[in-house]
């Protein structure tokens with residue numbers, strides 16, 4: 001039995017654990033197509049929650065709703081006890097398009113974000129920006145503009161900005177997708193370290209099952225419903241104690257079994273969806 005693998009549940013379900021995010025009976029549609037239907041989800045303070053699921057099932061939309069960038073058709077999202085309709089939550093975000101201002105350098109992009117929040121001199125803000133660019137191994141690119149950076153560099157600059165922003169809630173949409181494997185490992189460990197040291201709550205989207213299991217306290221799997229139905233979610237607690245040793249974890253039979261379990265839930269969702277589409281097709285106009 002490997003030393004990092006634990007069979008008992010690591011998540012504290014005691015009542016005093018504070019809820020960071022409460023999603024209550026959430027419905028959301030784009031142009032009449034229901035994307036999310038009746039989603040209920042609580043995220044605890046300090047929890048590392050990973051969202052998985054096939055492309056197009058609504059994971060990014062769900063993050064945008066939590067950030068208050070979209071509003072629910074029905075239901076509500078409460079962050080720190082306040083509905084997102086009343087107040088935009090204080091959160092650091094990394095979205096797939098990086099959202100860097102093209103006319104500002106990597107460093108200036110971070111300084112601009114910090115300026116809105118921290119009462120510090122330009123020199124102090126620059127110092128913080130440099131510190132976080134260093135953490136994501138981008139010190140040499142501080143003066144570069146987004147147009148002069150690769151996809152992976154822009155992604156790291158956006159991560160540095162979100163980390164520097166210092167919010168205790170981070171919403172991250174496939175933040176490591178464009179990175180080479182070594183940089184990805186480095187940033188996974190950096191994120192885990194920061195989340196533990198500062199008790200940050202993280203909601204993180206990935207398509208990579210290994211990354212999900214290594215990082216998460218809990219994985220929520222989104223499955224595509226039929227277009228009339230909206231996505232459904234399944235929540236799975238990750239049964240391995242933190243901090244995790246990557247090598248020991250990935251070589252354990254418990255990890256392989258759990259990975260299989262997660263992938264089975266994902267595949268089942270896809271198969272159910274295909275069957276539903278087939279059933280709808282055969283009831284239709286008999287093509």
Ligand SMILES: Nc1ncnc2c1ncn2[C@@H]1O[C@H](COP(=O)(O)OP(=O)(O)OP(=O)(O)O)[C@@H](O)[C@H]1O
Pocket residue numbers: 030031035053054055056057058059060061062
């Ligand atoms: N601004 C928009 N207007 C209309 N439809 C949209 C818009 N944004 C997303 N959609 C649709 O909503 C659905 C969910 O998209 P979303 O980006 O949330 O999925 P996702 O699970 O994050 O996908 P991926 O894994 O590919 O990033 C898709 O069918 C998409 O086409």
